[in-house]
Amino acid sequence: MTAIFKKDLRSYFTTPVGYIYMAIFFAVNGGLFSLNTLLEGSDSQVSVYFTTLIFALVILIPLLTMKTFSEEKKLKTEQLLMTSPVSLGGMVMGKFLAAYTVFAGSFLLSCFNFTTLFRFGPKNLSGTGSAYNGAILLGSVIAVLLIGAAYVAIGVFVSSLTENQMAAAIGTIGMILLFLVISLLNSYIPFAPVRQVLSWLSIYSRFSNFTYGVFDFSATLYYCSICFVFLFLAVRVYEKRRWA
Amino acid sequence: MIKIENLTKRYGASYALNGISFEVNKGEIVGFLGPNGAGKSTTMNILTGYLSFTDGKVEIDGLDVLDFPDEAKKKIGYLPEQPPLYLDMTVTEYLNFVYDLKGCTLNRKKHIAEILEVVKLTDVKGRLIGNLSKGYRQRVGIGQALVGNPEVIVLDEPTVGLDPRQIVEIRNLIRTLGLDHTVILSTHILSEVQAVCDRVIIINKGRITADRRTEELAAAVEGNRRMSVKICGPAKEVLPAVRALPGVLSVESLGNLDMDSTSYVIESDSGIDIRKPLFQLLSRNNWPLIGAETAGTNLEDVFLALTDRPLEPKSRKRRGKTPENG
Numbered sequence: 001m002t003a004i005f006k007k008d009l010r011s012y013f014t015t016p017v018g019y020i021y022m023a024i025f026f027a028v029n030g031g032l033f034s035l036n037t038l039l040e041g042s043d044s045q046v047s048v049y050f051t052t053l054i055f056a057l058v059i060l061i062p063l064l065t066m067k068t069f070s071e072e073k074k075l076k077t078e079q080l081l082m083t084s085p086v087s088l089g090g091m092v093m094g095k096f097l098a099a100y101t102v103f104a105g106s107f108l109l110s111c112f113n114f115t116t117l118f119r120f121g122p123k124n125l126s127g128t129g130s131a132y133n134g135a136i137l138l139g140s141v142i143a144v145l146l147i148g149a150a151y152v153a154i155g156v157f158v159s160s161l162t163e164n165q166m167a168a169a170i171g172t173i174g175m176i177l178l179f180l181v182i183s184l185l186n187s188y189i190p191f192a193p194v195r196q197v198l199s200w201l202s203i204y205s206r207f208s209n210f211t212y213g214v215f216d217f218s219a220t221l222y223y224c225s226i227c228f229v230f231l232f233l234a235v236r237v238y239e240k241r242r243w244a
Numbered sequence: 245m246i247k248i249e250n251l252t253k254r255y256g257a258s259y260a261l262n263g264i265s266f267e268v269n270k271g272e273i274v275g276f277l278g279p280n281g282a283g284k285s286t287t288m289n290i291l292t293g294y295l296s297f298t299d300g301k302v303e304i305d306g307l308d309v310l311d312f313p314d315e316a317k318k319k320i321g322y323l324p325e326q327p328p329l330y331l332d333m334t335v336t337e338y339l340n341f342v343y344d345l346k347g348c349t350l351n352r353k354k355h356i357a358e359i360l361e362v363v364k365l366t367d368v369k370g371r372l373i374g375n376l377s378k379g380y381r382q383r384v385g386i387g388q389a390l391v392g393n394p395e396v397i398v399l400d401e402p403t404v405g406l407d408p409r410q411i412v413e414i415r416n417l418i419r420t421l422g423l424d425h426t427v428i429l430s431t432h433i434l435s436e437v438q439a440v441c442d443r444v445i446i447i448n449k450g451r452i453t454a455d456r457r458t459e460e461l462a463a464a465v466e467g468n469r470r471m472s473v474k475i476c477g478p479a480k481e482v483l484p485a486v487r488a489l490p491g492v493l494s495v496e497s498l499g500n501l502d503m504d505s506t507s508y509v510i511e512s513d514s515g516i517d518i519r520k521p522l523f524q525l526l527s528r529n530n531w532p533l534i535g536a537e538t539a540g541t542n543l544e545d546v547f548l549a550l551t552d553r554p555l556e557p558k559s560r561k562r563r564g565k566t567p568e569n570g
Contacts, residue, residue, distance in 0.1 A: 003344035007330075014332050080328035080388070083292040084345045085314035243296045244255075 001086065004094030005101075008068070012102050021063045022106050028056050029110045037117060046117070046132065047211035050140045054147055054207060058180060061148065062172040064102055065155025066165045068095045069234070073163040082242070092156065092234045100152045104145055111141060136213040143210035146223035147203060151176050153230035160234040179203050179226070245270045245396060245426045246291065251300035253286055253450075260286045262450040263300070268443075270395075273422040275441035275458075276430035283450045284430035285325055288400050291428070292322040304396060318346065321394040325401050327385025331374030335365055335384055338373060339391060348392045355393070363387040363417065379410035386417065397421055399429040403436060415440050469512050471538050472498075473522075476505045477531030483508075485525060491516030505534055 012018030036049040072078040081091050114137055122131040154175050159168040183202035186195045199205045203226070206219035246268040253261040261283045268274050276284045289295040291302060293313055302309045304316040330338060339356050348355065360366045363383040368376060373384055382402065389397050402418065403411045418440050421427055431437060437444050438458060446454040475482055479497055486495050491513045498507040512518045519536075526533050 003341060003347075006344070007341050011330070011332060075328070075330070076324060076326045077328040077330060079289075079294055079322075079324045080342070081345070083294050083317060083320070083322045083324075084342075085317045085347060086345060087314075242294070 001090035001094040004081065004086065004091055005098050008095050008098030009101055012064075012098070017063070017067065018102055021060065021102065024063070025060055025106050026110060028060065029053060029107075030113070032056060033110075033113045037121070046137060046140065050144060050211060051207070053144060054180070054204070057144075057148060057151055058173055058176045061099075061103060061151040061176070062155050062169040064099045065152055065159055065172060066169040067159070068099060068156050069160040070163050070165045070168045074165075082238070088235045088238045091238070092160075092231050096152060096156050096231055099156065100149060103148050103152060107144060107148065108141075133213060136211070139210045139213060139215050142215075143207055143219070143223075146220060146227075147207065150179075150203065150223045150226040150230075153227040153234075154179070157230040157234040157237070160237045176203075245272075245305055246428070247301075247303040248287075248291070249301040251287070251290065251302060252298045253283075253290065253295070254298040259450045261290075261297070264447065264450070264452050265300075266445055266452060266455055268396075268426060268428060270426055271422070271424075272443055273418070273427045273429070273441045275437035275444045276428060276447060277432065277434065277437055277444055278430075278447040279432060282447045284447060285400055287447070288322070288398050288428070288430060289324075292320050292398055293317050294322075294324075318392065319395050321389030321391065321397045323385045323389045323397075323399045323402060325404070327381055328388070329373045329381055329384060332372065334372055335360070335369045335376075335387075338384065339387060342388050342391045346392045350393065355391070359387045359390050362390065362420070364413075379406050379413075382406060382410070382414065383417075386414070390421075394425070396426045396428070399427065401430055401432075403431070403433070411436075469514055469538065471510045471512070471518070471536065472507060473510060473533060473537075474505050474507050474535035475526060475531050475533055477526075477529065479506045481529070482506070482531060485529065486510060486522065489518055489521050489525060491518050491521075507535075 012021075032052045033049050036052065037046060069078070072081065082088075086094075114132075117132050118130045151172075155168075155172040158171040158175055159165075162168050162171070179201065180203045183199040183205045186198055189195050189198070203223070206216065206222055209216040209219060248267070249265050250263045251261055251265070252259065252263050264283075264287065276287065278284050286295065290297050291304075291309075293309055293316065304319050307316045307319070309316045330341070333341065336356065339359060340352070343352060343356065357366075360369050363386050365380065365383055365387060368380060373381060376384065386399065386402065389399065399418065403414050406414060415436065418427060418429060422440075422442075429440070441458055443457050444454070445452055479500075483495055483497060486492060486508070493511045493513060495511075496509045498509060500506050510518065510522075523533065
């Protein structure tokens with residue numbers, strides 16, 4: 001597993017993929033951050049920044065995950081991986097962790113942005129400290145990291161289905177969007193139990209608690225489950241291929 | 245070393261492999277021979293653990309591949325039909341990655357330097373694989389199979405797409421490897437088997453049609469000798485006269501070449517050399533012999549005979565019409 005992890009992580013930086021991802025990520029992230037918090041006229045609400053970031057990641061994360069398995073399949077290098085003494089689970093995990101490391105690393109780097117808020121942002125009512133609550137920020141950062149893990153897992157799974165990177169990217173965007181905004185359908189559905197299930201499934205509707213400063217344990221569990229389920233499915237895809 | 249029993253692989257209703265069994269002993273170089281789609285790659289993929297199988301049993305050095313997949317895989321180095329290369333890595337980086345992937349415990353630097361030496365890649369070890377020519381890439385692929393010094397090396401069509409000089413180099417390399425490894429290679433080129441292998445397993449349509457030592461196979465077809473000749477003379481008279489020679493089994497006319505000469509294929513008993521009596525016969529009748537060529541029997545004939553016979557009983561006739569087999 002470590003060998004595959006190291007190889008994949010390295011390949012993000014020996015090919016343009018990692019740099020392109022990071023360039024776009026920092027540009028979009030910086031733009032969203034300054035639009036929503038720093039610029040005059042913005043409402044200084046960090047929650048809006050986080051929400052928009054989650055939507056931006058729908059487009060960004062497939063850039064990282066689209067090649068994970070598709071490329072191996074196309075170059076037939078998966079034959080090397082599958083005939084080496086590494087379990088399928090280890091193979092999927094190595095690839096997931098490599099993509100996740102790039103995502104989490106660049107996101108955590110971008111968190112330096114917050115220092116500007118505390119340094120230059122509005123003061124709280126008593127005027128003794130920043131108007132921003134560090135705990136809320138931390139909660140939201142953790143939530144984004146969890147949601148990112150779910151996205152990456154979805155991307156890894158979709159990539160295991162096809163050898164076409166473009167198809168993998170588009171499929172991933174579609175699948176993430178489905179999970180993200182499925183609850184938006186609610187206003188059109190008159191049937192309450194269905195509405196409940198849809199909002200239960202939605203990644204987005206579970207995020208709001210974090211922005212209020214509540215650490216939502218069930219949401220955490222939910223994001224981890226999505227992550228686990230899709231990685232498991234990716235393993236199954238490979239298992240099936242071996243037996244088919 | 246390798247034991248395959250009644251191996252079957254089914255895709256839906258069609259059988260890719262239909263109950264094949266064979267054993268490979270330590271230190272042997274075994275050639276897997278068969279037309280495209282015969283099941284060579286499937287067998288190799290199963291052997292190396294890439295594919296699973298429907299029925300049967302596969303053992304590597306006494307380890308069942310289903311019960312001990314990781315241990316069995318460690319004993320095998322595999323070069324698939326298309327070498328599994330990462331084009332954005334240098335040769336050294338790639339071999340190091342494979343070293344980690346296989347969880348080797350040998351001295352890393354020394355081992356990789358040795359492999360580079362064996363496959364003659366030391367000069368290009370720092371270059372990106374994507375920039376290497378096909379022959380070099382093939383050697384990187386073989387190098388990859390050698391990482392961890394596995395006891396069994398499986399090579400799927402190792403010389404396909406290489407130029408003649410590279411083919412000779414790779415064959416020499418395989419022979420060197422055969423000195424201290426068990427090697428299984430697949431090919432659809434007969435001369436390759438003759439040049440490299442101790443033993444041939446011919447496989448067709450998912451079944452083994454022959455399993456012999458290379459020299460036995462060649463001997464098996466030495467049964468009859470064939471000769472193609474061009475004779476100037478009236479075919480109506482030449483045919484019966486040549487047929488009457490002692491030892492001649494059959495003569496077939498291939499038709500007129502030009503105004504007065506005709507080509508024939510003469511098949512004769514292996515024990516009798518008909519060249520002298522043939523010459524004497526022709527000179528007696530003043531039928532000039534303007535061309536003669538012994539169409540030596542070789543594995544090509546065995547191959548065609550063995551792979552086609554169950555389907556096409558007239559395979560002998562087909563052989564007669566392809567005198568270029570020599």
